[in-house]
Amino acid sequence: MFTDRIGRLGKALGACTLALALLTSCGADSSGDAAEATTITEAASRSDQMNLEFTLPGTLAAGFQELRAGVRGRFGMAIMPVGGKERMLTFGDWTTGPAWSTMKVPLVIAAQRRNPSTSTYAMTAAITSSDNAAADTLWQGLGSPQEAAKAVEAVLREGGDSTTAVPATRSRAEHSAFGQAEWSLTEQARFASRLPCLPESETVLELMAEIVPNHRWGLGAFRGAEFKGGWGPDASGDYLVRQFGIIDGPTGKIAIAFAAQPDSGAFSDGMNVLDKMATLVSEHLDELTGGKCPS
Incomplete structure (x- = not known):
């Protein structure tokens, strides 16, 4: 040995x-x-x-x-201190794919900014239980599909994501337009690193800390984590499972994005990989640099 x-x-x-x-x-x-x-x-x-x-x-x-x-399949993670100015760490061979319900985070911010009286129920359900009907209500409240796409995209740009495009129309009739946006792991981690620093992000962060119990896998194992998961099948029925959020580290807050696409195509297998990555991070928090929003 x-x-x-x-x-x-x-x-x-x-x-x-x-x-x-x-x-x-x-x-x-x-x-x-x-x-x-x-x-x-x-x-x-x-x-x-x-x-x-x-x-x-x-x-x-x-x-x-x-x-x-x-692990059989493709998976990856990206890690960056909150504040968005330090180096990003990336691991694995999965790099980009549909955002699925993780895009509901910038959607809620866009909806709240457009209309401060936006339904509290719709925002809560869209984030805490990943309710698709509630998210569609928020999307429709942003105006035409083109206006909605631009509003969500504007939040991404403010969060440091300079490349992700939010489609205005559905590429797959059974899934939301915003959920099919191609969101890379690195751009998602970058956005997470600046999310707490964005104006009017307090509401969505509070909701990300209240995810329902059956969705608290992966980053949900960290006490006080603010996170959102997303998952869905490709045209062949094989699942992509992803998640991003913010956890506390010894030297400050840490932004993390995970994704897994198991060879089996099973949602449960993808979820298990995210659990394993979260456990791995928890065992090595002392290696990771934390940060905070600029004062």
């Missing part, structure tokens, strides 16, 4: 050397400038995207590699 751990450590250090041309460092910056420092976790997350391996025992990166080896 000891020999194996030494071998894994050597492998990690070898990968670190290989990545030096691309990364600032594999430890603390020698200049002492925290803003320029690259931790082992940061380096590993980037190298994961280049098919390099960091398996330093006991790290989040090593845990993610072990998780990936035991």
